[in-house]
Amino acid sequence: MLRRNKPKYKASDLVGKAIIHTWTLENGENKEYEGEIRGFEDGVFKVVYWDDKEKKEGNEFELTEREINIDIQEGNLFIKDTTNLDHCYSTF
Numbered sequence: 047m048l049r050r051n052k053p054k055y056k057a058s059d060l061v062g063k064a065i066i067h068t069w070t071l072e073n074g075e076n077k078e079y080e081g082e083i084r085g086f087e088d089g090v091f092k093v094v095y096w097d098d099k100e101k102k103e104g105n106e107f108e109l110t111e112r113e114i115n116i117d118i119q120e121g122n123l124f125i126k127d128t129t130n131l132d133h134c135y136s137t138f
Contacts, residue, residue, distance in 0.1 A: 057086045057111060064126040067095070067117065080126075 060083045068078050081095040081104065089111050094104040117123035 057089075057091070060091070060114070060125070061086050065093070066124045066126060067093075068122040 063083050065081050065083060066078055067081060068076050070076055079095040080101070081093050082101075083091055084094050084106070085092040091109045091111070091114055092106055093109055094106050097103040097105065114123065118125075
């Protein structure tokens with residue numbers, strides 16, 4: 047089996063990065079949300095998902111490192127505009 051060598055990054059490397067995150071809604075539909083990772087403390091990321099195209103209004107959520115890792119590995123979370131971090135972050 048071919049394995050891709052994935053570099054490891056510190057959680058703080060993701061702070062300030064723009065993201066696209068796919069969430070599955072209650073009706074089973076997948077919806078993409080754009081957002082930004084705003085902070086990291088004690089194993090928890092603070093993430094803002096934009097409500098508007100101007101990226102001024104948004105809702106803040108807290109996601110654990112584990113949740114971020116799983117979503118990246120499953121292809122549900124992408125780091126925008128950075129090929130070095132996209133799908134490479136892992137602390138496992």
